[in-house]
Structures are given as structure tokens and as C-alpha cells.
Amino acid sequence: MRKRTKQTRMPLGVVGLIVVFLVSFGILLRGATAQEKKVPSKDEKLKVGFVYVGPRDDYGYNYAHDQGRLCMEKKLGWVETLHAENIPESADVERVMEQMIRQGAKLIFPTSYGYLDPAINVAKRHNDVIFMHAGGFKTAPNLGTYWAYIYNAMYLSGIAAGKLTKTNKLGFVAAHPIPQVLGNINALTLGARSVNPKVETHVVFTGGWYNPGKEAEAANSLVDLGVDVLTQHQDSPIAVVQTAEKRGVYAVGYHSKDLQKFAPKGWLTGASWNWCNLYADLAKEVKDGKWKGGHRRGGLETGYFELAPFGAAVPNDVRDMVMKKRKEILDGKYVVFQGPVKDNKGTLRVKAGEKPTFERIEQMDWFVEGVVGTVPK
Amino acid sequence: MFLFLQGVLTGAVRSETSVLYATLGETLGERAGITNLGMEGCMLMGACLGFVTMAHTDNLALSMMAAALAGGLSSLIHAFLVVTRRANQLASGLALMFFGLGVTGFIGRPYVGMKIRGLNELPIPYLSEIPFVGPILFTHDVLTYLTYLLTPLLWVFLFYTRWGLAVRAVGENRTVAYASGLRPSLIQYLAVFFGGMLAGLGGAHLSIAYTHMWVEGMTAGRGFIAVALVIFSMWHPLRGMLGTLLFGGAIAFQLQLQARGSRISPYILDMTPYLLTLAVLLLWGRTRKHAMPEGLKAVFEGVD
Amino acid sequence: MEARMRAITRVGTGQPARLIRLMGMVSFAFLAVGIFLWAFGKNPVRAYGEIFQGALGSTYGLTELLVKMTPFILCASATALPARIGLINVGAEGQLHTGALIATWGALTFGDLPRGILLPFLVILGFAGGAIWGSFSGALRTMVGLNETISTLLLNYVAVLLVEHYVHGPWKDPASFNWPFTAEFTEAARLPTFGSSRVHFGLVFALTAVVVLYLVLRKTRWGYEMRVIGDNAEAARRAGIPIGRYIVLTMFIGGGLAGLAGMAEVSAIQGRLRPGISTGFGYTGFLVSWLASHHPIGIVIMAFLLGVLALGGDMIQINLGLPYSTVNIIMALIFFIVLGSGQLKKMGA
Structure with missing residues (x-):
């Protein structure tokens, strides 16, 4: 049914150009950002990463974790947090955690249940980073879980x-x-x-x-x-x-x-x-090298x-x-x-x-x- | 049983208002020969900008206008690409969807979790007291009532007015339409623009009236369903309304079944609207091809 | 096809003016988004820096880019092959899921078989899973005349729900605390990965698919007949080309390719079936294919572009607090410009 114009031009050239353009643009900028990062911070802060499955203003599950993050940050002056929201429980989450580690995160909270396997995979590759998974049933030497009897x-x-x-x-x-x-x-x-x-x-x-x-x-x-x-x-x-x-x-x-x-x-x-105290406790433990892992659970008290x-x-x-x-x-x-x-x-x-x-x-x-x-x- | 049926039908009307708006909009566009796969994006634009306007001004009329404009203006990008630049309709539509998703995700970010006054149900006095029919038809919000008017209006417009004839003529064959003194491009632009406005209103119904909230990607595929329902309805507004009711009814049906303790897995029940639509299509399969505007065949019917 | 290839070289070398104009337009897309970001108080230069660094700034980024591109390419091929005869397969998402589903069935049932037998078997099952789902729509098209756009779209939802049903129901692994996961695949059922990265054998499938598609479409009688159907179905019918058979066949193979993407996702990346194995790979693949005019090589390049942006989206979120949607805007604007530049001037519409 469809008629093809005689001179159908391929977008290949166009697309190729865009790619070349993007790459060169990227390389140009890479220098700039890379330098920016090398500036050493005076007081070594503990970097903590949070991964959320939805938006952090949902007044729900993710909001609760994010409130915990903000409160912990306020409570402990020596903590710096990274966060990523709307991260699906697919192959993507491993990469997001890896990228957080590349940014210097030493403690990561993968907060959705579907993040468990990916977190264990990443944990295997990074012995020096501690993971606390929300609600999981498996642990690793550097991965523990936490939950509360809500x-x-x-x-x-x-x-x-x-x-x-x-x-x-x-x-x-x-x-x-x-x-x-x-x-x-x-x-x-x-x-x-x-x-x-x-x-x-x-x-x-x-x-x-x-x-x-x-x-x-x-x-x-x-x-x-x-x-x-x-x-x-x-x-x-x-x-x-x-x-x-x-x-x-x-x-x-x-x-x-x-x-x-x-x-x-x-x-x-x-x-x-109310995750504030638990997050602050965990950050302290990690900073002092006293983190022990395992399943952390808490009741009403x-x-x-x-x-x-x-x-x-x-x-x-x-x-x-x-x-x-x-x-x-x-x-x-x-x-x-x-x-x-x-x-x-x-x-x-x-x-x-x-x-x-x-x-x-x-x-x-x-x-x-x-x-x-x-x-x- | 009586209550069950009433529940299903009320749910069908209530939940599918947003899809119906988009279906009407898409019908208008496709009648003029333009498929807009980006209805999802237009709905998101409407949902988001309607909500944002509501949050700032607390003015319903203004929010509706903002939503309709947002949907209409964004669909103009599509119109420009496919009418003026002759770009591929499907690719352009899908790009429009990503555009809507991106822009609303960005602009709407600070408004997630915000509280607005919103549009509430407004049962029509007397009418809503009619047994059975009353609750089903007359216990909804203004935007739903508006569809009772818009759907027949679009039908009359398309089939019984000179302008409607012009739209359909362009959708059938641009060249012939041009030869008979019409301005095909202008008509297509307008059809796509008004179609987008309707989708924007549909989105606004979802955010302002139905859930009173905004969140990124909240249309959850309704725009795509609308495009499917237009084909289902054979480009006819009244059948389009029937299609959305069927679809919404299937959703309401499975929720009602679940609430009554059905033993079937909710995931299997969830398939009902899709399978039902397919089943109906299978029964009417053959006739569809003739109903399609000629101009669309280039897009949809590669093989004949 | 020859005309196409010549066209590429022409755009590439022969027309510096067009080239410059295009560069200008793409820069304009970036500039527009840049102004947009700046208007919202964000630093556009840093944002772009992060985006490109995410995918291209490190070996890790590059390997992850390949991981991301694999399902894009397979799903785009699933769209491209039927598109050659004018079919619109929106169903790669569903075909991916059924592929994953059937492959998982194999992995759970025959997990004890030796790897050398099990893996090829799973590959066949994954392909079959997608192929059956795809050819179903093809069959409906030939037999009942049901438009494949609508049937593939509706079947997507059904396929995703089927997966959900199995992982929440019959296949739920009791050892996983009744979470919606199947049991973990045995080592023998895991598709190999390269080195310590997550780049997996699915990439080989994807690239093979692209090369085979290219050769079949260009060099064989099938390719020729498909082109005839695509150009003029009526003429094809008069020439005695079995159109119906081609409809089912292209949907079968296309679906199978998407099924392979699903199989690779569960077998190589996840190691078990669970909800959310795909984040709209099928739909992204559809877009990739249309933007590349269904050209195999164009598909690879487009998948690369989308992969870079997807990876960059995470980076600007983590480092700059910009929403992921920023990259959707950039993506859409680039598409608008590529579409509007007339380079993709479509056959037909």
C-alpha cells in the first residue's frame, strides 16, 4: 500500500553525525567534570546512598524512607547523602548502585524489596561498601537487612x-x-x-x-x-x-x-x-567500623x-x-x-x-x- | 446481582472518562487522516499543567483551560512534523509521548504530593435518584457530564456538518479535498490541535477530578488504550464511547469480583479488559478495514 | 537498498551544507534543553557532562551501555522485520515477556540438564515464546483481518500479566519467603557474561540478528519478495507472492527476537523470573526501529544513542538532583529534530 519515494534517504548519516557530535561533546565536557571531582574534601564525610522505587514525595513508602534520610542528614553533621528515585526493579538498579559507589558511597540503602538480588550482586563486587536492604530475607557479609513490625x-x-x-x-x-x-x-x-x-x-x-x-x-x-x-x-x-x-x-x-x-x-x-533513628544508628556503626550485619528488626518499642x-x-x-x-x-x-x-x-x-x-x-x-x-x- | 451490575456500570462510567476524552480526540485526528500515538503525552501534559494551575490559582475553569491548551499545543508539534514536514506519524507520535513524559516529569516534580481542592462528584438532583440509572449516570463530576454532551456533539459535527465533512474528506484523500477547494493542512492542524485539547482535558480529569493528585506517568497507558479503542470503534465517536464503557466496565467488573472474594488470581482477572476488547474485535474483524479513513491506510495497512 | 546505501555516503560526504545544518539543529536541541534547565536554575553544562560521562566516561559505563543496548536492538529488530512488509508490531514488549516466561519454564523444569544441552534449549524456548505470541497477531491479521497494531498492543498487557500471574502464583519460590520470584536458575541455565561485566551473550544474539537481517533483506529472494510486498501489496499478490505466509513468518521471527531479549534478561541478568524484567524495552525498541527507518545498522546506532541518554539520566539524578525525565526531554527534542529535518521522510504517510 505504501509508496516509497524514489530517493528515500537514510537517517544513518544524520544519526551517525549526532553520535559523533555527542561523543565529542562528552569527551570535551569530561575533562571539565573530572577535574571538578578531584578536589579533596577537608573533613571526610560518610557518603550514604538511597535508592527509591518511586518518587520521594509520594507521602508513602518512598517518602518515609526519604524523611528518614533527611532527618539522619540533619542529625549527623558528618553524613552526606545521595539519592535516586523512580528506579525500576530491573537491570537498572545495579547500575545505579554502582554509580553511587563511584561517587564514593560507603553505605547504601536499596529500599525496595525487588532490589535484593541486585544489591547482593553489587555487594559481592564491593567488599568495602555496606548495604542495608529494606525487608530482605537474605544476607551477605557486607549486606544486612532491616525492617520493623509495622x-x-x-x-x-x-x-x-x-x-x-x-x-x-x-x-x-x-x-x-x-x-x-x-x-x-x-x-x-x-x-x-x-x-x-x-x-x-x-x-x-x-x-x-x-x-x-x-x-x-x-x-x-x-x-x-x-x-x-x-x-x-x-x-x-x-x-x-x-x-x-x-x-x-x-x-x-x-x-x-x-x-x-x-x-x-x-x-x-x-x-x-520513622526510619530516622535506625538510619542514624546504622551510619554511626558503619563510620565506627562496628557494623555487624544480619537481619535488623524492630517492634513498637x-x-x-x-x-x-x-x-x-x-x-x-x-x-x-x-x-x-x-x-x-x-x-x-x-x-x-x-x-x-x-x-x-x-x-x-x-x-x-x-x-x-x-x-x-x-x-x-x-x-x-x-x-x-x-x-x- | 443488581448491586453488582450497578457497581460495574457506575465504575465503568467513572473510571473511563479520561480515556473517553482521549478517544474522542484521537477519533477527530484520525478522521482527518492523522494518527497521534502521542495521546499519552498529551494526556500527561493536561494532567500535569491542569494540576499545577489548580495548585497555584485554585481556579477550576482556568485549570481546565490550561490543561486543554497544554494538550493542544503539544500536539501541534506532532501536527507540524507530520503535516508540514511529512514525518512518519507513528515515530512522531511516540516521540511526542516521550516529550510529554519528560516535560511533565520535570515541571511537575515539585507538585508531587501536593494537595489541591480538586473537582468533586456532583450528583444531579432528582436525576441521580432514579433507580439503577441514576447512580450509574448522574453521580459523577462535571467533566464526566461534559462527555455526555461532547460525544454526540462530535458525532453530529463529523457526520452532519459541512466542517465535519471537510475533516473526513481530508482524511480520505488530501489531494481530492484540495482539488475541491479545501485547505487540507489547515484542517489537519486544527483536528490534531482540538484532538490534543480533548486529551489534555482527559488528563486533567485524572489528576484534578479523579485522584486529586499528580505524579509522573500517572496516565499509565491510557493514551495507548485510547488509540486502540479508536480502531476498535471504527472511527466513530458513539461507538468510541461504547468501547471505553466496555473497557472500563471490564476493569470495574474485575475489581468488583475481587472485592467480593473471587478465587481467581487478580492477575488473570486483570486481563479481562484486554481480552474482552480482543474478543469483540475478533467478532467484528472483517468490517473494520472498510471503515478506516483512506488517508490512514498508508500508516496502518502496509499489507492489504 | 543500494539507493539507500548511496544515500548514506551522499549525506556523509557529499553535502557539507546539509551536514552543517544538521549539526546546527542538533546543537539547537541541546541548547533548547540547556535553556530549559537554566530557566529552572540548573547548570546545563554540568548536566550534559554527567550524561555523557555516565555512559562514555569509563569502561564500566561502556559495558553497561552494551547491556542496555542489547534488548533495545533485539526489540527494534522485532519491530523492523515485520515493518519491512508494512506491519506495525507494537508488541515487542509482550513478546519479550512471553519469551522470558517460556524460557523460565524450561530453566525450572530441566535445570539439571548439562549446560551444553540446556542453554541452547532455553534459547530455542525463549525464541519460541516470543515467536508464538508474535505469530498469533500475524495469524489474526491474515485469517480474520484484525489489525496487528491493536492486537499486539493489547497482547502486551496480557503477556505482562501472565508473567505476574506465574511469579505470584504457581512459580513462587517458597525458599524466597513467598516473594514474587521464581526459584533461582541453576548455573547451567545462566547465559554466560563477558569477563566481570554484565555484558552477556544476548549481545551476540542482537548483533547476529542485525547482520542476518541485513543479509536476508539485501541478498535473498525472501528479502526481495518482502520488499515487493512492502512497496505494493497488490502487485506482490499478482506476482504470486504468498503475502499471508510472510505476515505470519515475519511476526514469528520478529516476536522470536524479542523473546530472545526476554530470555537473555532472565537468564543472564536476573537469574530468575520476576516482575519488572523490562522497563519498556519493547516500546523503546519500537521507537528505535522507526527512527532508524527499520535499517539494521541504523538500529544499532539509534540504540546506542538512547542507551547513552538512559545511562546519563541516572547520573544527573544522583549527582545533580535533576529528575530522570530530563533525558526524556532531550531524547524527544532530538527525535523531533531528526523527524522534522526530513531525513526520515516516510514512505507512505
């Missing part, structure tokens, strides 16, 4: 949700069915059912960490179903929280307490990270996460109830996921009196009783 705060939020729901339906907009997400869904449900056994949590997976349009639609679908408390585990909680506010239902936050401003009316409470402030919608008796449970958890009198816990198919998953280890919780692939949904198999 599901505790989801459990506490669940209490408030369970008390305030009128339809007895909670809605959870989840990204992917991975253990950390399932753990939060389960903890929220357990918390809600501890005060209101009629509660059911409806779960929708969006199949992505960051797709506001789809998250909003998932949230709307849940509200159409009669859900009157919405929460989520997405990298970007803004869409779901705002949809909740728009539709006039309650919102439980996740990742950041600063989300409250997006739902002034419907905000209940939520789970919020560490302050690595916290229960977000209550919203105006939460009455005082509910607040007291939540705070009482919080104290019980702090005192070790109650452990979230302590037995007996049944899954939503009726199988006993945790025996009565048993307190599951963090490895078991971090491998969770089932829903507790009261969750409407199936974990894909």
Missing part, C-alpha cells in the same frame, strides 16, 4: 476501624499479594475483629505499587460494595485516602502520618514509619514505626481502647498473631499460645479469618 500499628488501627465501622466492612486496596502486604491486611482484620467479631475485610489487589487511577477505582469499587473504612498498602497512599474523603468514608493511613492532611474529616489513625495521631472522628473511649492495647503490646503482654489464629479457610495457622517468629510472619501467604479474598497460588 503490622502492630495496623493491628491498633484495626481496633479503631472495627469500633467505628457501621457496615462492618473494611476495604483494603493492596498492591501485590506479598507477605508484608498480607501481614498488614491480617493484622488490621485481627485488630478489628478483636473488638467487633462481625467485621470483614474486603481486599482488592491492583497489581502495581503506583497506579493512582487504578487505586482510586479500586477504592471506589470497595465503597460501592458498602465498605466504610478504607485503607491500603500502596507506595502512594494519597489516591486511596483522598477517595475515602471524597466518598465520605473513614480512612486508615499507611506509611506516613502526614497523610492526615488529605483526609481531614475521615482520618482515623494509621501506621507510620524501637520507634521505627508508630501509630499515627488520631483524627477528629475517633471518640475518646476508642482512643483509650487503642492506647491500652498499645501499652499491652509494649509491655509484651500481647503479641500480634499470637495463637490461636485461623486462616479464612478454617485451617489453624498459629496454635493456641504460640508466638510466631518474624521469619514466619515475613513468609505469610494466607489470610486470617474475616478477610474476604484469596491469596493467589
Whole structure:
């Protein structure tokens, strides 16, 4: 169908020219930048690199890590940070870490779960650089992992949700069915059912960490179903929280307490990270040569996460109830996921009196009783 | 069941407004013989600049205008390249997508995570109380209501006005159109420009009305889906609306199923809109070719 | 083709005026972005410095550039071959994913086979995975007349979701804490890399594909017949060229090439299947192919250019705090200028 003009000129020449042009341009500039870098800094600062999977202003997962970075930088004068955002969990992330090391980074935080294998690969090549991966399950001599039992705060939020729901339906907009997400869904449900056994949590997976349009639609679908408390585990909680506010239902936050401003009316409470102290501790350890590696985990007592402030919608008796449970958890009198816990198919998953280890919780692939949904198999 | 169906249909209307705008815009452009694969870029421009304007001025009308202009002006680059410079339409469109992605990622960076007033749902009194139909059609925002007007308007414009005839004539054959006294280039420029404006509005619906937020790449492929739906709809605005409803309905359907505890993997459920569109196309496969504007055949139908 | 080659030399040597004008235009693209950056308070000279240093300033950068170029070239070839007879294959992204999927199936099922048998087998599986996905669209085109632009585009989403389904479901590795990864491939299933770099055997596939494509299109009867179809399908039909067979065949081989890219990505880079193996390689490949007018050598050069910019995007982010999108703007402007300069004057539109 298409007609070719007789003299179709190839772009090869053009493109070749551009390339030659680019290369010469690059070489020219290379000299300039290379010199710039050789200037030795007087006081040797520890360079710390952060790699984020999404934008650092998402008021979600990446925002939490970035707040930790900024706070650490402020707290420790001798730290200098590098960061890269929107880095996909593909072949690219290895290169980004390598480039950070080339810039002098001695401690790197690959903060997304999919960065684990690439980080281990890079760690193998650079013995002098320390890596701390968020949430990983594998370690290397110079790669450790860190995480916190944030599901505790989801459990506490669940209490408030369970008390305030009128339809007895909670809605959870989840990204992917991975253990950390399932753990939060389960903890929220357990918390809600501890005060209101009629509660059911409806779960929708969006199949992505960051797709506001789809998250909003998932949230709307849940509200159409009669859900009157919405929460989520997405990298970007803004869409779901705002949809909740728009539709006039309650919102439980996740990742950041600063989300409250997006739902002034419907905000209940939520789970919020606070990585500042951990990051500062780790930087100190690395600087003093005392870093030991392994899995670093923290509960409510560490302050690595916290229960977000209550919203105006939460009455005082509910607040007291939540705070009482919080104290019980702090005192070790109650452990979230302590037995007996049944899954939503009726199988006993945790025996009565048993307190599951963090490895078991971090491998969770089932829903507790009261969750409407199936974990894909 | 009743509630389920209502939920699916409401969701279909609500979520696909942005795609419908882009579909209408692309229909207009393609009727004039210009494919714009860069609808994704135009939508992003609209989403971003609409949001930015809203953040600064808090003025809805102004934001809509900014969004439409952003979409329209960026698509003019495409028009210049393919109409005046006779560049390849697909390559130019894709370059426009990268342009939109880049410019909005850059300009919009400081606005990620910002809070705006946004456009809220505005149930129409009385009408929204009609059982079943009311919630489905009349519980949305102004931009969605606008599509109820725009879609038939575009249809009337294209098929029952002199100007529409001119657009289609140019899309069928530039030379003949020129010979009959039309100015093909001008018409194509205008079609692409207004098409881009519509896409910009679609983007603004996503950022200002639907999610109240802006983030880089938030259109997540909606622009591409719009291009596919135009072929699906055989370059017809009304069928285009049907197509977006079908597509949006499939998405809403799978979300409703999930929320009700379906045992099927969400990833398999997620395939529904794409597979359904394909299935419908297969059923109507043969007729499509004749509906295509002649001028587009050079782009789409290398082999015949 | 001969005319094309002559054209290259003409542009290269015979027309200094055009050459200067082009240089001027490209400089203009850089200047425009430079002003843009400067307007936002960024130093454009440093930004460009970082971009070029990222890819061209060190051996490491150069090896990473080759890693980045490999899927670009394969996916661009997947677009270019069908494009020779006028087909628009937007589906390299999906074909890449199905290639990775089928190859992973092989690696997980036959991981114990000796390397010498397993690896070639995986290569065949990867190719087949993409080829089947591609030829499906081709078959729909010949049999039902379904436009391949739309079918390949829609099937992309389906293929990505298929991968997600398998890694989140049946193939989830219990040893990986129920994360969405398959088990790690055995050593025998890993495609070799060169030296200590990440440059892998996929590059050899890519370059071979380019050379073979070039020779087939130029030297063989197939190439001739494809050119005839591309020039005038009606004439081709009258001359008795089996158009339908060519449609399926080019989509089969094109899809297979994209499948190889997917296979190489899981087998050489990741060592297991997981979501997000591709960051839009298929779409970038599509652009590369169209910008190179589907010319094999042009594809390599375009892939090089895009690779440099992609690598540079990370550098300006880490070192200057500029968003990655800056390179998307630069890229788009260069494309606009190349397209607008009329050098790519398209057949048809």
C-alpha cells in the first residue's frame, strides 16, 4: 500500500553525525567534570546512598524512607547523602548502585524489596561498601537487612476501624499479594475483629505499587460494595485516602502520618514509619567500623514505626481502647498473631499460645479469618 | 446481582472518562487522516499543567483551560512534523509521548504530593435518584457530564456538518479535498490541535477530578488504550464511547469480583479488559478495514 | 537498498551544507534543553557532562551501555522485520515477556540438564515464546483481518500479566519467603557474561540478528519478495507472492527476537523470573526501529544513542538532583529534530 519515494534517504548519516557530535561533546565536557571531582574534601564525610522505587514525595513508602534520610542528614553533621528515585526493579538498579559507589558511597540503602538480588550482586563486587536492604530475607557479609513490625500499628488501627465501622466492612486496596502486604491486611482484620467479631475485610489487589487511577477505582469499587473504612498498602497512599474523603468514608493511613492532611474529616489513625533513628544508628556503626550485619528488626518499642495521631472522628473511649492495647503490646503482654489464629479457610495457622517468629510472619501467604479474598497460588 | 451490575456500570462510567476524552480526540485526528500515538503525552501534559494551575490559582475553569491548551499545543508539534514536514506519524507520535513524559516529569516534580481542592462528584438532583440509572449516570463530576454532551456533539459535527465533512474528506484523500477547494493542512492542524485539547482535558480529569493528585506517568497507558479503542470503534465517536464503557466496565467488573472474594488470581482477572476488547474485535474483524479513513491506510495497512 | 546505501555516503560526504545544518539543529536541541534547565536554575553544562560521562566516561559505563543496548536492538529488530512488509508490531514488549516466561519454564523444569544441552534449549524456548505470541497477531491479521497494531498492543498487557500471574502464583519460590520470584536458575541455565561485566551473550544474539537481517533483506529472494510486498501489496499478490505466509513468518521471527531479549534478561541478568524484567524495552525498541527507518545498522546506532541518554539520566539524578525525565526531554527534542529535518521522510504517510 505504501509508496516509497524514489530517493528515500537514510537517517544513518544524520544519526551517525549526532553520535559523533555527542561523543565529542562528552569527551570535551569530561575533562571539565573530572577535574571538578578531584578536589579533596577537608573533613571526610560518610557518603550514604538511597535508592527509591518511586518518587520521594509520594507521602508513602518512598517518602518515609526519604524523611528518614533527611532527618539522619540533619542529625549527623558528618553524613552526606545521595539519592535516586523512580528506579525500576530491573537491570537498572545495579547500575545505579554502582554509580553511587563511584561517587564514593560507603553505605547504601536499596529500599525496595525487588532490589535484593541486585544489591547482593553489587555487594559481592564491593567488599568495602555496606548495604542495608529494606525487608530482605537474605544476607551477605557486607549486606544486612532491616525492617520493623509495622503490622502492630495496623493491628491498633484495626481496633479503631472495627469500633467505628457501621457496615462492618473494611476495604483494603493492596498492591501485590506479598507477605508484608498480607501481614498488614491480617493484622488490621485481627485488630478489628478483636473488638467487633462481625467485621470483614474486603481486599482488592491492583497489581502495581503506583497506579493512582487504578487505586482510586479500586477504592471506589470497595465503597460501592458498602465498605466504610478504607485503607491500603500502596507506595502512594494519597489516591486511596483522598477517595475515602471524597466518598465520605473513614480512612486508615499507611506509611506516613502526614497523610492526615488529605483526609481531614475521615482520618482515623494509621501506621507510620520513622526510619530516622535506625538510619542514624546504622551510619554511626558503619563510620565506627562496628557494623555487624544480619537481619535488623524492630517492634513498637524501637520507634521505627508508630501509630499515627488520631483524627477528629475517633471518640475518646476508642482512643483509650487503642492506647491500652498499645501499652499491652509494649509491655509484651500481647503479641500480634499470637495463637490461636485461623486462616479464612478454617485451617489453624498459629496454635493456641504460640508466638510466631518474624521469619514466619515475613513468609505469610494466607489470610486470617474475616478477610474476604484469596491469596493467589 | 443488581448491586453488582450497578457497581460495574457506575465504575465503568467513572473510571473511563479520561480515556473517553482521549478517544474522542484521537477519533477527530484520525478522521482527518492523522494518527497521534502521542495521546499519552498529551494526556500527561493536561494532567500535569491542569494540576499545577489548580495548585497555584485554585481556579477550576482556568485549570481546565490550561490543561486543554497544554494538550493542544503539544500536539501541534506532532501536527507540524507530520503535516508540514511529512514525518512518519507513528515515530512522531511516540516521540511526542516521550516529550510529554519528560516535560511533565520535570515541571511537575515539585507538585508531587501536593494537595489541591480538586473537582468533586456532583450528583444531579432528582436525576441521580432514579433507580439503577441514576447512580450509574448522574453521580459523577462535571467533566464526566461534559462527555455526555461532547460525544454526540462530535458525532453530529463529523457526520452532519459541512466542517465535519471537510475533516473526513481530508482524511480520505488530501489531494481530492484540495482539488475541491479545501485547505487540507489547515484542517489537519486544527483536528490534531482540538484532538490534543480533548486529551489534555482527559488528563486533567485524572489528576484534578479523579485522584486529586499528580505524579509522573500517572496516565499509565491510557493514551495507548485510547488509540486502540479508536480502531476498535471504527472511527466513530458513539461507538468510541461504547468501547471505553466496555473497557472500563471490564476493569470495574474485575475489581468488583475481587472485592467480593473471587478465587481467581487478580492477575488473570486483570486481563479481562484486554481480552474482552480482543474478543469483540475478533467478532467484528472483517468490517473494520472498510471503515478506516483512506488517508490512514498508508500508516496502518502496509499489507492489504 | 543500494539507493539507500548511496544515500548514506551522499549525506556523509557529499553535502557539507546539509551536514552543517544538521549539526546546527542538533546543537539547537541541546541548547533548547540547556535553556530549559537554566530557566529552572540548573547548570546545563554540568548536566550534559554527567550524561555523557555516565555512559562514555569509563569502561564500566561502556559495558553497561552494551547491556542496555542489547534488548533495545533485539526489540527494534522485532519491530523492523515485520515493518519491512508494512506491519506495525507494537508488541515487542509482550513478546519479550512471553519469551522470558517460556524460557523460565524450561530453566525450572530441566535445570539439571548439562549446560551444553540446556542453554541452547532455553534459547530455542525463549525464541519460541516470543515467536508464538508474535505469530498469533500475524495469524489474526491474515485469517480474520484484525489489525496487528491493536492486537499486539493489547497482547502486551496480557503477556505482562501472565508473567505476574506465574511469579505470584504457581512459580513462587517458597525458599524466597513467598516473594514474587521464581526459584533461582541453576548455573547451567545462566547465559554466560563477558569477563566481570554484565555484558552477556544476548549481545551476540542482537548483533547476529542485525547482520542476518541485513543479509536476508539485501541478498535473498525472501528479502526481495518482502520488499515487493512492502512497496505494493497488490502487485506482490499478482506476482504470486504468498503475502499471508510472510505476515505470519515475519511476526514469528520478529516476536522470536524479542523473546530472545526476554530470555537473555532472565537468564543472564536476573537469574530468575520476576516482575519488572523490562522497563519498556519493547516500546523503546519500537521507537528505535522507526527512527532508524527499520535499517539494521541504523538500529544499532539509534540504540546506542538512547542507551547513552538512559545511562546519563541516572547520573544527573544522583549527582545533580535533576529528575530522570530530563533525558526524556532531550531524547524527544532530538527525535523531533531528526523527524522534522526530513531525513526520515516516510514512505507512505
